[in-house]
Amino acid sequence: MAAVLLRRLLSSAFDEVYPTLPSDVQTAIKSELVMIIQMETQSSMRKKICDIAAELARNLIYEDGNNQWPEGLKFLFDSVSSQNMGLQEAALHIFWNFPGIFGNQQQHYLDVIKRMLVQCMQDQEHPSIRTLSARATAAFILANEHNIALFKHFADLLPGFLQMFLILAWFRLGTGDQLYIKTRKKNFVIQVVGFCHFYKFLAFDEMTV
Known part of the structure; x- marks a missing residue:
């Protein structure tokens, strides 16, 4: 307390x-x-x-x-x-x-941030680390939703992020975990919104190339 x-x-x-x-x-x-x-x-x-x-x-x-x-x-x-x-x-x-x-040091540390998230998202031995890295990625993307250069820089995180997103969606929603849905719905929505921003930009960018 x-x-x-x-x-x-x-x-x-x-x-x-x-x-x-x-x-x-x-x-x-x-x-x-x-x-x-x-x-x-x-x-x-x-x-x-x-x-x-x-x-x-x-x-x-x-x-x-x-x-x-x-x-x-x-x-x-x-x-x-x-x-x-x-x-x-x-x-x-x-x-x-x-x-x-x-x-204001974010740009300076951008490569370090990316390596940090990639490293954690690839941790096959600790699911909690992978889950937290996906959530952190979603929050970071959402906080920088107007930074097109950053989206491009983080484009290769999308496969790992998508994989974790789908795992979380299937496990938490597909299994009918109503308690999780009620208590963590806000967090899950943040991940959904972050993923949609990420995917929407990258899909549009591919179409315009």
């Missing part, structure tokens, strides 16, 4: 709370979040802490796109390359929740 309340506080009253804290307290909060994610063994709790980290990162991207939490990006890169599946999930969960985390 405390994790949920903290995320809501950051979401609704960040400007009234966080900037008033001493700089050493702000630094401690960021460091503690990373440490807790690294140490937490319970998946559901780790996801809640990742939600907090994503919300904090969202608020630490200034209007000019400058990221005021570079250590957060380093943690994301280190975690997604880790052999620890929990940390890989954490990185993808944060990216899924806030695909704008790279701020």
